[in-house]
Amino acid sequence: MKRIAIGVGENENIIQACHIFKEKHPKTELRLVYSDEDLIKAAFDRNIDAVIRGSLSASNIIAKLKERYPHLSRATYINNGEQEFLLTPVGIDEGNTVEDKFRIALNCIDFLKQVEKTPKIAILAEGREDDFGRDSSVSNSIKDSRKLTKLLSENTDEDVKNYHILIEKAVQDKRNIIIAPNGRVGNIIFRTMVLLNSWPSYGAVTFGMDRVYIDTSRDQSIEGYLRSLVLAEELIED
Template sequence: MKTIAIGVGENENIIQACHIFKEKHPKTELKLIYRDEDLVKAVLDDKIDGVIRGSLPASNIMKELKEHYPKLSRATYVHGDEYEFLLSPVGIDEGNTIEEKYDIAMNCAEFLKKVDKKPKIAVLAEGREDDFGRGSEVSNSIKDAKKLTRMIEETHEDVTNYFILIEKAINDHCNVIIAPNGRVGNIIFRTLVLLSSWPSYGAVTFGIDRTYIDTSRDQSIEGYVRSLTLANDLAEDK
C-alpha cells in the first residue's frame, strides 16, 4: 500500500479533495499534515511514497527542503484544452539567473522524456525583440532570453525564443515554457489556472530523489484531486 502525505492549511478544499481521491484510490493511504516542519519530515521519510504541499504556505517548506536539496526547482504542470505543458519558474524568488533557468529547462525536458514526450521549449522575455532599449529591465530580459536560447540549443534543437509572445508559444503547443523570472511565471500561473481555470496538477519538483508536488494555497477541490492523482502515479512509477 502506498502512503501519500499532504499538507492541510487554511484552504479546506484539500480535505474534500482527499475524500474524493480516497473513493477512487482506496488502496492509497493518505496522511494529513498540519505543520510545515512535519511536512518536511514527511518528504525525508523513506516510508512515505509521495508528499503534496497542499494548502500549507510554501516559503518555510522550500527553505527547509533546499537545505537538504540545494538544487531544488519546480515546474507547474498545466493541462490546457488541447495539450499539456510545464511552466517554470513559478516561485517568486526563483529563476533570477540565466543559469537557474537553464537548469530548470533541462529538468523539464528530462522529465518529459521520462514520460515519453518530446520536449518543445519556449523561452520568454519581458518584451518583443524590437522593444530593446525601452528601459534597462526590458533590455536585460531580452538579452538574457537570447543567451538562454543559445545555451539550450546546444543540447535541444526544438527551442524558440518567443520573447513576450506567450500566446504564440501556447498556440504552437510548446510543452516547456520558461518565464523571464519566477514573479512573471507566478502571474502567468495565476492568470491561467486560478483565474481562467486551466487545469493544473501542481508543480513537479526537480533536484530531489523524492516525489514532492508543490501546490497553490488557493487551489480548487478539483485541482487538489489532480495533484493527489499525479503524486500517486509518480509514486507508482518511481
C-alpha cells in the first residue's frame, strides 16, 4: 500500500481534496498531519512514500528540510492540457545565482527524462536583449541569462533558448522547462498564472532530496490539492 502524508493548515480545501482522492484511490493511505513538526518527521520517515506540504506554512518546513538537504530546490509543474512545463525557481530565496539556476535546471532535465519527456529549456531575464544598459539590475539579469544559456548549452545536449523577458513566447513555443531570473520573479509568475488565472498546477516537485516531496501553496483550491495528490502517487515507485 502506498502511504502519503499531507499537511493540514488553515485552508481546509486540502481535507476536501483528500476525501475526493480516497474515493478514486482507496488503496492509497493518506495520513493527515496538523503541525510543521509532524510533517517534517513524515518527510524523514521511510515508512511514508510521499509527503505533500498541503496548507501548512512553507518557511519553517523548508528551513528544516534544508538542514538535511542543503541543495534543496523546487519546480512547479503546470499543465493546462495544451501547455505543460516546469516553472523554476519558485522559492523566494532560491535561484539567486547562475550556479543555483544551473543546478536547478539540471534537476529539471533529469526529472523530465525520468518521466520520458524531452527537455526544452527557456531562460528568462528581467528585460529584453536591447534593454541592456537601461538599468544596472536589468543589465545584470540579462548577463546572468546569457551565462546560464551558455552554461547549459556547453554542458548538456538539450535544446536551450534565451527568451529574456518574453515568457509568453516561451509558453507559446511549448518550452517545458522555464527558468525565471530568480525565485521571487518565479513566485510572482506562479501566482499570476495559477492563483489569479487558474492555470492547473500540480504543486512543486522538490529536488535535492531522496524523497518524494510536493510543495504546495497555502492558497490552493480543492482541485489544486487534488492534482498534487495525484502527482505524488504517480511519483511513488511501485
